[in-house]
Structures are given as C-alpha cells and as structure tokens.
Amino acid sequence: MTDNGVLKVAMPKGRIYKQASKLFRQAGLPIPEDFDDSRKLIIPVPEANMEFIMAKPVDVPTYVEYGVADIGIVGKDVLMEENKDVYELLDLGIAKCRMSVIGLPDWKPVIHPRVATKYPRVASQYFREQGQQVEVIKLNGSIELAPLIGLADRIVDMVETGKTLQENGLVERETLFQVTSRLIANRVSYRMKNVSIQSLCDRLNAIISSGV
Numbered sequence: 001m002t003d004n005g006v007l008k009v010a011m012p013k014g015r016i017y018k019q020a021s022k023l024f025r026q027a028g029l030p031i032p033e034d035f036d037d038s039r040k041l042i043i044p045v046p047e048a049n050m051e052f053i054m055a056k057p058v059d060v061p062t063y064v065e066y067g068v069a070d071i072g073i074v075g076k077d078v079l080m081e082e083n084k085d086v087y088e089l090l091d092l093g094i095a096k097c098r099m100s101v102i103g104l105p106d107w108k109p110v111i112h113p114r115v116a117t118k119y120p121r122v123a124s125q126y127f128r129e130q131g132q133q134v135e136v137i138k139l140n141g142s143i144e145l146a147p148l149i150g151l152a153d154r155i156v157d158m159v160e161t162g163k164t165l166q167e168n169g170l171v172e173r174e175t176l177f178q179v180t181s182r183l184i185a186n187r188v189s190y191r192m193k194n195v196s197i198q199s200l201c202d203r204l205n206a207i208i209s210s211g212v
C-alpha cells in the first residue's frame with residue numbers, strides 16, 4: 001500500500017519542541033534550524049513530505065483525535081489528562097519529569113483534603129484509587145502557590161529538577177507516574193498513511209534505541 005498526501009505532525013511549542021526537533025533531525029528529517037525561533041504556525045517540509053503544526057502542548061491530542069494532524073508529540077501527563085481517542089505509538093524518551101503529590105513539610109493527614117492541580121482528571125483518578133475523598137481545584141499555573149497561600153492542602157504537579165519545590169519549601173510525597181513525550185496517531189491516519197507513519201516510527205526508534 002502506498003500513502004497519499006503530506007504527513008501532518010502536531011508539534012508542541014515550548015519545552016518539548018527543542019528535544020523533539022533534535023530527535024527528528026537526528027532521524028534525518030530536515031526541520032530547518034530557522035524554525036526554532038519562528039512565529040510561523042504551519043511549517044511545510046516538502047523534502048520529507050511533512051508539515052508541522054505548531055501547537056500548544058495541551059491541544060496536541062485534540063488535533064490528532066480530530067485528524068487535522070495525522071500524528072503528534074505530547075507528554076504522557078497531557079495524554080492521561082486529555083484522554084482522547086488516539087493511538088500511542090512510541091515513547092520518545094524526551095522531556096522527562098514525573099507527576100507527583102506535593103505538600104508542605106509539616107504534612108498531616110487530612111480527612112477531605114483540597115488538592116490543586118492543572119491535571120484534575122489524573123488527580124481525581126489517583127485519589128479515587130487510593131480510596132481517598134478529595135476536593136480537586138483546577139489551576140492553570142504556579143500550582144506551588146496553592147499550599148503556600150492556604151488554597152489547598154496538597155498539589156498534584158510535575159517535578160523535573162525539584163528546584164521549584166526547593167525554592168518554595170515544599171516536599172514531594174508520592175510519585176504517580178514517570179512522564180516522557182509520546183508519539184501519537186489518529187486512528188484513521190494510522191491506517192491510511194501507515195507506510196509513512198511506520199517509516200517515521202522506525203527512524204525515530206533507531207535513534208532512541210541507539211541512545212544518541
């Protein structure tokens with residue numbers, strides 16, 4: 001079977017972009033260097049028969065589920081939270097961090113704690129599995145503020161270096177899961193553009209497993 005059409009890739013702007021574009025370049029996909037600082041949102045790479053759609057990370061699963069992007073790159077955190085109907089094809093092993101429960105050092109058991117997070121679905125599911133009733137408060141950033149100013153007893157947030165926790169006098173209590181970025185695919189595109197998607201996966205896999 002041959003594939004028709006350009007392969008549309010939802011590429012997250014921000015933290016993941018640098019590592020993802022490096023991986024793609026190592027895999028021989030010619031993302032021009034001048035795109036790194038560009039404000040252009042659609043970046044055609046005709047030599048590779050690809051087009052990059054520069055997306056806010058949290059929106060990547062939506063573009064892929066709706067098929068406006070055939071494939072996308074997204075953190076496991078966002079993938080779990082957004083819970084979209086997409087295939088997870090490959091663990092790219094980049095943008096490593098972890099999802100954790102965090103609180104003040106004088107951690108006390110609380111009957112019905114308030115938990116602030118950017119990830120309400122992930123947090124609710126975790127505490128439900130723990131058999132603990134919590135009130136989840138959705139925030140959009142600076143999550144570490146919540147316990148410091150008395151909004152919440154705990155937070156569920158990403159930890160990478162631990163610098164944010166350290167500088168704000170907070171402690172990590174439990175890790176929910178490790179996070180890396182994943183390659184995801186639209187279900188129909190995966191069938192219709194299987195040859196090009198599979199060939200991309202093979203090239204990326206070769207780089208990932210060589211540990212370069």
Ligand SMILES: Nc1ncnc2c1ncn2[C@@H]1O[C@H](COP(=O)(O)OP(=O)(O)OP(=O)(O)O)[C@@H](O)[C@H]1O
Nearest residue numbers: 013014015016057058075076077078095097158160
């Ligand atoms: N220290 C970290 N904090 C948060 N996410 C991290 C960290 N390190 C790696 N990541 C990964 O990077 C992704 C977040 O990237 P980024 O911070 O660019 O997006 P964002 O939080 O949506 O930012 P913004 O809201 O500013 O656009 C996460 O989904 C996660 O997979």
Ligand SMILES: O=P(O)(O)OC[C@H]1O[C@H](OP(=O)(O)OP(=O)(O)O)[C@H](O)[C@@H]1O
Nearest residue numbers: 141142143157158159160161162163164
């Ligand atoms: O362990 P560290 O290396 O300190 O990284 C973790 C911090 O980075 C992220 O915040 P981000 O910079 O995305 O800011 P925001 O969520 O507050 O907008 C995350 O929400 C933590 O606050």
